[in-house]
Amino acid sequence: xxxxxxxxxxxxxxxxxxxxxxxxxxxxxxxxxxxxxxxxxxxxxxxxxxxxxxxxxxxxxxxxxxxxxxxxxxxxxxxxxxxxxxxxxxxxxxxxxxxxxxxxxxxxxxxxxxxxxxxxxxxxxxxxxxxxxxxxxxxxxxxxxxxxxxxxxxxxxxxxxxxxxxxxxxxxxxxxxxxxxxxxxxxxxxxxxxxxxxxxxxxxxxxxxxxxxxxxxxxxxxxxxxxxxxxxxxxxxxxxxxxxxxxxxxxxxxxxxxxxxxxxxxxxxxxxxxxxxxxxxxxxxxxxxxxxxxxxxxxxxxxxxxxxxxxxxxxxxxxxxxxxxxxxxxxxxxxxxxxxxxxxxxxxxxxxxxxxxxxxxxxxxxxxxxxxxxxxxxxxxxxxxxxxxxxxxxxxxxxxxx
Numbered sequence: 428x429x430x431x432x433x434x435x436x437x438x439x440x441x442x443x444x445x446x447x448x449x450x451x452x453x454x455x456x457x458x459x460x461x462x463x464x465x466x467x468x469x470x471x472x473x474x475x476x477x478x479x480x481x482x483x484x485x486x487x488x489x490x491x492x493x494x495x496x497x498x499x500x501x502x503x504x505x506x507x508x509x510x511x512x513x514x515x516x517x518x519x520x521x522x523x524x525x526x527x528x529x530x531x532x533x534x535x536x537x538x539x540x541x542x543x544x545x546x547x548x549x550x551x552x553x554x555x556x557x558x559x560x561x562x563x564x565x566x567x568x569x570x571x572x573x574x575x576x577x578x579x580x581x582x583x584x585x586x587x588x589x590x591x592x593x594x595x596x597x598x599x600x601x602x603x604x605x606x607x608x609x610x611x612x613x614x615x616x617x618x619x620x621x622x623x624x625x626x627x628x629x630x631x632x633x634x635x636x637x638x639x640x641x642x643x644x645x646x647x648x649x650x651x652x653x654x655x656x657x658x659x660x661x662x663x664x665x666x667x668x669x670x671x672x673x674x675x676x677x678x679x680x681x682x683x684x685x686x687x688x689x690x691x692x693x694x695x696x697x698x699x700x701x702x703x704x705x706x707x708x709x710x711x712x713x714x715x716x717x718x719x720x721x722x723x724x725x726x727x728x729x730x731x732x733x734x735x736x737x738x739x740x741x742x743x744x745x746x747x748x749x750x751x752x753x754x755x756x757x758x759x760x761x762x763x764x765x766x767x768x769x770x771x772x773x774x775x776x777x778x779x780x781x782x783x784x785x786x787x788x789x790x791x792x793x794x795x796x797x798x799x800x801x802x803x804x805x806x807x808x809x810x811x812x813x814x815x816x817x818x819x820x821x822x823x824x825x826x827x828x829x
Contacts, residue, residue: 460735466502486774498742578678583635684719718770
């Protein structure tokens with residue numbers, strides 16, 4: 428039984444929203460710019476589908492991410508305990524500005540570029556394990572372990588916990604209807620994990636981002652990133668744990684989808700990529716065409732607002748369809764300039780880890796094309812199965828031969 432879908436109120440959920448969300452969203456986009464819909468939990472929301480409206484809404488300061496501005500009974504997204512909920516996806520300025528400034532130093536393009544060699548080493552290690560010829564599920568063997576290794580190395584998460592974290596994120600983003608308690612169990616496990624990890628880092632700090640953030644929280648004299656601590660550089664304990672959770676969660680979740688979907692795009696559109704020099708630009712088109720997220724984080728108007736000519740009352744939930752907005756034009760064309768896409772957001776909430784996601788995807792594709800020149804899809808594209816998620820757009824498996 429499919430989970431409730433964001434479809435017009437009174438209509439049955441559309442099973443096609445998992446396997447082919449773009450067709451469903453295209454019908455909605457072409458019918459009207461804004462729809463009154465049933466959210467993922469069945470509660471009412473407003474769905475915005477057209478590019479200009481979505482782009483404007485993403486940057487509109489009157490659309491809050493703070494759930495305190497939501498009307499009772501409206502869709503509010505994940506329900507997390509306070510120790511994980513005090514994160515950037517639920518914050519407006521000035522708290523959003525303060526916390527983003529602290530962690531943003533680790534994700535500048537210059538600092539991310541310093542990770543190029545270690546990321547390539549990880550990619551090569553994963554490809555070495557595959558051997559020169561054979562078959563594999565490229566999600567399980569490559570697209571998933573690469574970003575989880577990178578983000579865990581950045582934060583300082585021990586190797587033995589990485590498989591657990593992947594299972595927990597899967598339980599949250601793509602819950603199994605047969606295991607209704609799995610998401611709650613995953614949240615409990617994450618709370619215990621992060622509490623233990625923070626305690627271990629406090630006892631034995633290391634050269635990693637999490638130790639740096641703990642230093643900020645505990646008011647050490649200097650950050651490991653090398654800049655003086657200002658009066659605004661403060662973190663509560665809940666903010667610290669929530670930030671560690673978000674960096675791990677988003678740093679893994681978005682990138683595995685971006686890599687997997689990009690590889691699928693390459694394999695189903697042969698000949699469009701003429702050489703490795705075209706990979707950076709191609710990534711932008713892959714992100715536009717089949718990006719890692721279908722919907723942006725829900726928003727709540729601080730006052731009545733007009734979106735696409737529709738009046739949306741204060742406090743009601745607004746869902747911005749990134750996938751609908753990005754699919755005009757629809758056809759994949761690696762020669763186009765796709766730099767205006769919204770796959771990673773827009774405005775002050777633009778994806779903090781975007782430079783890292785781009786670099787990982789660039790290296791992942793470059794290494795694949797170099798090391799596995801005979802890479803080919805080993806299944807009918809129509810038979811590939813997608814994760815049962817309304818937020819994440821990612822394959823359950825990508826069978827290939829090489």
